[in-house]
Amino acid sequence: MSKQKLRIAVQKSGRLFEDSIRILKEAGISINNGKEQLKASSDNFPLEVMYLRNGDIPQYLRDGVVDVAIIGENVLIEKGKDIIKGDKLGFSKCRVSLAVPKSFKYNSIKDLDGLKIATSYPNTVNEFLMEKGISAELHIINGSVEIAPNIGLADAICDIVSSGSTLFKNGLKEVEIMLKSEAVLAVSPEISQERKEILEKLQFRLKSVLNARTSKYILLNAPNNKLDDIIRLLPGMRSPTVLPLAEEGWSSVHTVIKEDRFWEVLDELKANGAEGILVAPIEKMVL
């Protein structure tokens, strides 16, 4: 095996840290030192982990000092348009939105023309406003953006929204969603061919973890005369496994299903005579 290691940047502390480490672990990659070290190696996969500030990661990727990173799409849109976005990782889902005080009579984006907007995402806001032909004065602040209207610093804000509770607590309402974001595996445009090969192995493992997370293994008993209908509802990976039950006229059907699809088809399965429906988690799923 090659001596080269793939260098991955992971947020040192914050919203992305725990889920980033968890997904690497579920992909079978053990990371030795704690994050106090700022740099750690895996002993069972050619990977070196650098713990960095989220906001600094696009520059490290651009310079080729790290090869890949787990980072919010929103940060790439703000300051890493030249970075390859890579696969979505399914966590840290949020949106970047404009919000105004509840009492603000908001009809359209035109209402923000000439006003002051506080944000940590100036490029994203500027681009959005420019597209709409609106000009506003931006106040760039790094945190606690939602407090800006209350202290008279701005008329509106642009920040990350997830549950909406920070907006609510600060008496604000979301009026425009500028973009939706989740964690992605971003890739440096400078990555070497040799490290790209390691990256492909990592991507394959991450996909298996993500497929497993969103899928369930389902087992049920079905009367034989309804098997065709039930199989139509549960196409599975290639096709379901059908095994005869000890009781004449009945079969056991085993298959894999996306979790959200399960709830959609449950009533139809029951209407077709399915019984004893069991749903179990899947640890890894290799397609």
Ligand SMILES: Nc1ncnc2c1ncn2[C@@H]1O[C@H](COP(=O)(O)OP(=O)(O)OP(=O)(O)O)[C@@H](O)[C@H]1O
């Ligand atoms: N409330 C939230 N819900 C879901 N995802 C979020 C939320 N807030 C932030 N995120 C996502 O997690 C990423 C990291 O957010 P976090 O607040 O931990 O870092 P930061 O303070 O912006 O960065 P740094 O590491 O530079 O201090 C964001 O870029 C965004 O993609």
Ligand SMILES: O=P(O)(O)OC[C@H]1O[C@H](OP(=O)(O)OP(=O)(O)O)[C@H](O)[C@@H]1O
């Ligand atoms: O819609 P909500 O679920 O309330 O989430 C949104 C809040 O979460 C983030 O802040 P965070 O808690 O990461 O604090 P920070 O400003 O210190 O990064 C973001 O900047 C918002 O303030």
Ligand SMILES: [Mg+2]
């Ligand atoms: Mg934050």
